[in-house]
Amino acid sequence: MVRGLLLAAALAALPAAAQERFITLSSTTSTEQSGLFGELLPKFRAASGIAVRVVAVGTGQALRLGERGDADVVLVHDEASELAFVAAGFGIERKPAMYNDFVLVGPTPVGSPRDAVASFRDLAGRPFVSRGDDSGTHKAELRLWQAAGIDPKSGTGRWYRETGSGMGATLNMAAALDAYTLADRASWASFGNRRGLTIASAGDPKLFNPYGVMLVNPVRHPHVKAAEGRAFIAWLTGAEGRAAIAAFRVGGQQIFFPLPAAPAPRS
Amino acid sequence: MDELAQAARLALRLITEFDSALVDIIARSLLVTASATVLAAALGLPLGALLALARFPGRQMLLVTVHALMALPPVVLGLLVYLVLSRAGPLGFLGLLYTPTAMIIAQTLLILPILAALASQQIEELAREYGELLRSLGAGPWHAAATLLWEGRFALATALLTGFGRAAGEVGAVMIVGGNIDRATRVMTTAIALETGRGQLALALALGLVLIALGVGVTVATFGLRALARRLSAA
Secondary structure, eight states: OHHHHHHHHHHHHHHHHHSOOEEEEEEEHHHHHTTHHHHHHHHHHHHHSOEEEEEEEOHHHHHHHHHTTOOSEEEESOHHHHHHHHHTTSEEEEEEEEEEEEEEEESSOOSOTTOHHHHHHHHTTSOEEEOOSSOHHHHHHHHHHHHHTOOGGGGBTTTEEEOOSOHHHHHHHHHHHTOBEEEEHHHHHTOSOOTTOEEEEOOOGGGEEEEEEEEEOTTTOTTSOHHHHHHHHHHHHSHHHHHHHHHOEETTEEOOEEOOOOOOSOO | OHHHHHHHHHHHHHHHTTOHHHHHHHHHHHHHHHHHHHHHHHHHHHHHHHHHHOOOTTHHHHHHHHHHHTTOOHHHHHHHHHHHHSTTSTTGGGOOTTSHHHHHHHHHHHHHHHHHHHHHHHHHHHHHHHHHHHHHTTOOHHHHHHHHHHHTHHHHHHHHHHHHHHHHTOOHHHHHHHTTOTTTTOOHHHHHHHHHHTTOHHHHHHHHHHHHHHHHHHHHHHHHHHHHHHHHHHO
């Protein structure tokens, strides 16, 4: 029986093992759902012969996958937790990869559409749906509440709802409830169920949303495919990757902008 | 309701166009779930027979446990399998996380209690009916169990279908241990979750309709086989 189980498991693993070299990339739902990887990864594969398998989760969970050694490369968007990840020795060779911005979406524009903090001050008491999932977007939202001097938790049960789920599920809820939510530009641009939702506030530099890419520390996790992972990071932040990021469009709109490669701030 | 009609049209188009990404996902769904059902049957049916026929200390407790595990949320099971298969977990060295194998393991464990519980119930009923006869014929316990499993094969086919259905429609566990990786571990249910997240509700619903059609297909095939087997055994 046990032998049968192992045999079946081995058989099922065959198609995966027979494939060429690959790395596992833990990243965020925003990059996956916008279709960016569908555009980038085939180009990288053509250039390097390395396939990239993407596990798309929130930034917090993506970093934890790296921590446990379940990914080779991490591409996420929360600078503070990325730096903490590197400082703790879980990741190395962190590089800025690209950026876009967050947008506040809701049923009607708020008073000061280009001032994010003032917009959030306006929001107190209006229905708001929060990711509530420790994602990069959730952390950005909490920073904005703090800057606006509002404790959203005080509205829990009345106007503030934490979904604890991904960007898509949260946008679906906001659309159904005529509520506001903070979304990353990529998820918003590729979201197909907007109903009455529109951009309520955007363009403030405080809504800057940078993505960083880093290798999971191969000293801590010896099975990490360091050579292939480094090849991917070098390609993504190099001329070809930057061009591919800049060329990606959703509905004719550029969604991601390559970041100038700077030396890693701390490593 | 407009969305439902749109989804139905989209589903039809996806199927008739033989969309290669969809075919890939359907094939993987069937492979994973069929493997899990076969494995769970290989383990669960004998376990069910054991629970029905053998008398040993702790049997009641095992019986209660098996029944209680039927209600285990797939997400919890997925999390447990993830922790075991994760690189930081005890079986991490196998490198099975984010492979179809990991998904088969999770689904097998998910439906194993269902198959064992349904099989034990079925065999207990048969044992009441035929136990005397089997004993008078001098059948040992192994022989009796095998005979009763065979006699109950039509009812057990329904148990297998129940397990197959539960595994095929499950999303929480395979999402965690498979990772919903495009062209590697994406199956029907995780694809539906992804498209719902993208707000592509019609496409998500269309995939759901395809999944329902698959379920109907498998059920009809099983019923057909059952009818055929009945006719052959009656002849």
